[in-house]
Amino acid sequence: MPLIVLWDIDHTLIENSGVSKEIYAAAFSAVTGHAAVRPARTEGRTDRLILAEMFRDHGMDPPEWGRINQALTAAGAARETALVQRGRALPGAREALGAVAAEPGMVSSVLTGNVYANARVKLRAFGLDTLLDMECGAYGADSTDRAALVEVARDRIRKAYDLPPDTPVVLIGDTPRDVRAAQDSGAHVVAVASGIHSADELHDAGATVVLPDLVDVAALMRHLRSLASTVS
Known part of the structure; x- marks a missing residue:
């Protein structure tokens, strides 16, 4: 079978040697206009859940998913070289x-x-x-x-x-x-x-x-x- x-x-x-956490922090900053104070909580969570919790951890309602997805994609693309070098x-x-x-x-x-x-x-x-x-x-x-x-x-x-x-x-x-x-x-x-x-x-x-x-x-x-x- x-x-x-x-x-x-x-x-x-x-x-990934910390690059994932940097991607989440960059996406959060791109959407909100300011740096994250609390880091993303990952450990097997999905990106939808990670970012939703990250916004709530900062006392904010998560924005619509399309904005977050776009920010995540841009942050990931910008860090491919860092991933190659460090990961x-x-x-x-x-x-x-x-x-x-x-x-x-x-x-x-x-x-x-x-x-x-x-x-x-x-x-x-x-x-x-x-x-x-x-x-x-x-x-x-x-x-x-x-x-x-x-x-x-x-x-x-x-x-x-x-x-x-x-x-x-x-x-x-x-x-x-x-x-x-x-x-x-x-x-x-x-x-x-x-x-x-x-x-x-x-x-x-x-x-x-x-x-x-x-x-x-x-x-x-x-x-x-x-x-x-x-x-x-």
Whole structure:
């Protein structure tokens, strides 16, 4: 059976080295005309939720999403060079993406809190964007709720690839929010302790498969193949 593989980006595939927080601060400043006093709270949130909370943390009602999205896109584009200079692809990320892309029956895409433009900036900065199908993923503009993104990506991929409705889905991510998104949407999850959350925290969140990183590509692929042989 086919398998839909959805990858988180920040701290799963890449280390952004603080550039993400700078993007949010710049977007906030562009919309409001003054600097943020309190930083963005991220940790697996979607951009819609991050910016809404950021405005509320400053005692403001969030403006309409179109203005925020435009500011985020401009801030991300302006910081691609900084990302290249300061960030990096995480160990095993390129090899893992390449292995899934080469596996017959597996469709590899993105489930991220970033808006589409910034997700592309982050993956392109390290040459990862061509290793998955970004056009049918789910992004931070799609919902404030990360679990809702699973259904968005699932529907887009099923339509794009004409997949059966019972095609299993697996999320690969580094936060308890990724784990909960999988649980709430009926997807599988592979948690990766490559961010700020320990393996124990990810297990406690409900992940049964937790990897220290993406270096052991063979082990990852064995697990993904086992999921492809089951019906979600």
